[in-house]
Amino acid sequence: MSDTALAPGDIGRLNEEKAEKGAWSRLGWVFWIAFGWVFLMSFSALFADLLGFQDPLKTDLRNTFSPMMSDGHLLGTDPVGRDMLARIIYGAQVSLQIAYTAPLISLVLGLTFGISAGYFRGKVDGTIGIFVDAILAFPNIIAIIAILYFLGATLFNMILVLGFFGMVGDLRVARANTILYAEREFVLAARAQGASHLRIMFKELLPNVMIPVLALAVIGMSRVIVIEGILSFLGVGLPPPTATWGKMISEGYTELSFAPHVTFLPAAAMFFTILSFNLIGDRLRTLTNAKTGQL
């Protein structure tokens, strides 16, 4: 027997040590870097007015396309001389507001319809299934553009529309998990005790189904940031002069040859934020998954 071989009982002891380490360390350093970036952006966006950034709407036409590290503008200026750093931070306000609220709406709608479909099955499941298929069959981005065109491109409308179209993924995961849990003993016991459908769904199923859907919602945050960026890039986002990352990217792409920072800086902010949300969501999903969580 080699020195490195594990003795019987070692695996159990290792698992105990792992558990003692706690959930925090199991998340890993990549998770914490991602979390740190999201926290930094969220904090800066939330307290932008107090942190002394320049006015993101103040133009200076004598100072357009200033490069990075230029006088008074750490990240340079945009095509009408506005401070890039201020606009990235204020742009984060829009992106993060959408990122934190639209997936919440998706979550509520997804859980409601998903648990109903998985619990009642039959006609309810079939009807919701057709409804989901209809949403999936129509290109979401086209539908979102059309709706925003008629309702008006306000932040509120954008959140509602993105929330609505984002529910499909949550709904499917919620339905699948509900089907899984609906036949478990604790649900059968609740039924036997005469608990109402609403109580079973709310008290027994929701706490179990919500965990995997929550992990998905974090990934949904990055998805809505991308969609908001696409909408702004296409010119159907929030009206000017509101700073949004997508709009900032579109503002500079014709001048890429001599002022690349105008496009690349907001693109980088968006990239790191989306990557961070994805890494956080992925890690949380891994930990909440009963099988992969043990690996």
Place this chain on the structure above:
Amino acid sequence: MKNSFLSKGLKTLQRGAFVAGALAAGYALSGIDPVNAAPKKGGKLRIAIIADIGGFDSLKIPITGRQRAFVMQAIHENLFDMDPDTFKIVPRTGLKAEASDDFKRWRVTLRQGVKYSNGVEMTSADYKAHFDRLLNNKKFGNRFRSTLGPRLDHVEAPSKYEVDFVFTEPSPGWKTIMTLNDLVWWVRPKSYLDANKGKKTFNNNTVGAGPYILKKWRRSSSIVLAKNPHYWDKANQHVDEIHLQIINQQLSRMQALQAGQMDFLWLPPALAIVAKKDKSLRHVTGPSFFAGLGIAFNQSKPPFNDIRVRKALVHALDRDLIGSVITKVPEKAPTHMYSAEHPWACKGIEYPEFNLAKSKALLKEYGKPVKMTLNIVALRDLIRVGEAYQAYWKEAGFEVAVKPGGRGPKWGRAVASRKFDFWWHNYAANNDPSLVGMIFHSKSRANLMQINDPAIDAAIAKVKAARGRADRYKASCDFQKLLIKQVRILPWEQRGVTVVFQPYVKNVIKPLSIFPKYQRVWLDK
């Protein structure tokens, strides 16, 4: 002595060679051909346009449109043209035009022997049939009339080669208006109109008296024009085919030219500046016959019916600097409806200067908060300008929302419906003061700014009543001064039109409008 003679001779030869070289280089760089260079026939001219044209029947597509006019000018020919250097009117399919004493009737004598591309001879009956069809159309008749300045009542054909244009009011500038590249001048033979009446395919093809005919039209992709075999002025018909490729992005158009995939383009000011730096290309700039771009406001209701608000709005702006948002080069903003090179340009007109303190004081005097929505076309450059305006006005105390909207005919319809109060505006053609006047007259349908001021109407009446160039010029400039004094317009851009082309493209005529005459060029390949 001999040496000295030789050296003098050599020096003279050297000087001669230098002068010849300089002249050759000058010609090469300017794109203008030596006077006696014989035009070459044949070849294919490749041009990139921005959008498709929609069709050829003006009752189906009742808007002239920049791209449509660009294509149609090669298929149709105007009665008269304007010389880009002297601004004199030169005959084309019309030989002469004479006005009645009251300028309410203009008689045009047609050139005999002019044939359309289908071989039919052009006569006055074609003009009558064409104008009857347009002006008597219930839906668009008044719109067509409104593009012609003074109100055209009807057209008569007193003889085979004479056309009478009859007006309900004096039209002293009609001869100039006849040089416009506008849909009303895209005349087709009466027999063609009769034969195609009610046909669904009528919008898909056309015939004209211009140098080229439609050969192929692939919607949203390309248009191919071929030589009109019956063209009357063969000396000015050079290339065999013109290929108009539709490329939506302005930057891509220019890059296609730089890459040698295109031969000829007109470019917006910002790209023209970039293109002019490309030494491998040639360029020619001419004055714009459009009164420029700017902002219009509904002056029939608050707050824009108050001159203090209008003055406060313009005093808040550094217009010279705002112009550079698009071109990246600060340029003098226009002071009135004509650019400096325009034949009707007035001297000594000063537009209200940038003075923030004055603006704030006027706004304070007005006493009420001013909130407004600026509707602009959703183009990147226009949004930038809109944002710049917004920032300046915010500084002065105005509350302005910028709302980008649809582009193309949709924008035109929205403006024509008068649903905007404050909007990005193209002040339209300014070939002649009578065209400019109709934009501001209280009774005109083209008065989209809804100005209702007896002083303005009186000044326009003077422009219409004036006879002779000097009197008309004075009346026109008095009218311009009044417009600026009352701050009825807010123009931001009025730049010349630049065409850029490959060195082998010859006979490029200085453009007078945004429709450079590419149909006259020849290729030295």
